[in-house]
Amino acid sequence: MNFLFWNIHKKDSFYQSIGQMMQEYDIDILMIAELEDNEKEKFLSVINAFYGIEKYVHIPGYNWKKVLVFAKKDIKITSFDESGTRICAFKIYSDSLQKNIILFPLHFYDKYSYSAEEQNERIEKIKTFIEEVENRNSPDEKMSIVCGDFNLNPFETPMIKTKGMHAVMDRHIAEKEKRKVEKDEYYYFYNPMWGFYGDNGKGGKICGTYYLNRSNHIELFWHLLDQVIIRPKLIEYFDDNGLKIITQIDKNLLLNDDGDIDRTKYSDHLPLKFCVNI
Template sequence: MKYLFWNTHKNDDINDVLSELIIENNISMVLLAEYAANADELINKLAARDIDMLQYGSCSERIKMFGRIENIQYRMDSDHAVIRIINDKDILCCIHLNSKIYSDHEEIREIHMDQIIKDIQNVERELQSENTIVVGDFNINPYDASLINARYFHGIPIYEEAKKNRE
């Protein structure tokens, strides 16, 4: 399964590029922040090329989801994140935090991240699964403490390190 996340930055003329990207890369799930284009137009462009894609409803205004997967279960929507269960076992969380340029104080951002992490952990406990994918626009630099700190996402911003086996 291939995922595509993109902050389209309210570009209402992005569907041609999106549809080509989806087709060329055989994308299964598309997650878009700040998507302002016509969703029906995107779905029709894909259908014209024999790609059946659904728009998943009940998402945040800031995040739109499309995909080829039929077994998607709603878990949580907020202004900053959505959580879905894919095929009864995998957890997908898409995040779109406010930009530091326009918004929150760092304390508010940390409150949002704490809540998102708690929501993910609750779903992981419920499903007894750690098959969790977190994607999105964190609006944070890759080495900010909010991404690499164990209290938050404990992310590793180096692909080669992230894919190493645990010892």
């Protein structure tokens, strides 16, 4: 099953490009952040026009509007729960596995409005919500995917601390499923996004989904703000070759001549595509 996430920065000028991308990668489930709710019908009409039929439908997430979810009509997906305005849960029934997978689209608090300390505090509520939903679905079957704009890099404290996402870069560590700290157990997520760092990373010429070049003495330039993390029991179904930060749609580059993201024509984020064989 192919998934696509893109924070489109409230722009309505490249719906056609999204449709092309969905067709090229045969996307089953699409998650769009910062798409205005009153735009979803127009958006769907552009996407479905590529097929001449109603191939994709909107999957409502209660009153939650931060990330809008669209799926092929034959996908067995329903909204499950929500927490405030930052995360929602959807059940995807897998015919091959004969069980539900929980998808958590997320749009976390941004760095401009919230300090690192505040982000660190607020991630704990997100983690608590995820675990509560997992326990209501099936306590012994943690089969979850969390995807979205985390507004964090994989190495930042909210992503790696036990009371945060507890997401590790090493699948062999993640496959241990949990660890104890001061007699309390904490379950892992596996974070494959670490593989994009550096010139020899999965991204080739790009090392992130967001680019920032300020006149600061300390600057990362590339940031991996848009991520997908998975529970260890899904690692065997995760397609490493299907994980991609998209930089080109058809023949149109999403980057400018300087290697920066072309935020004039498109968004200030790059789209993230991944595949889970469920």
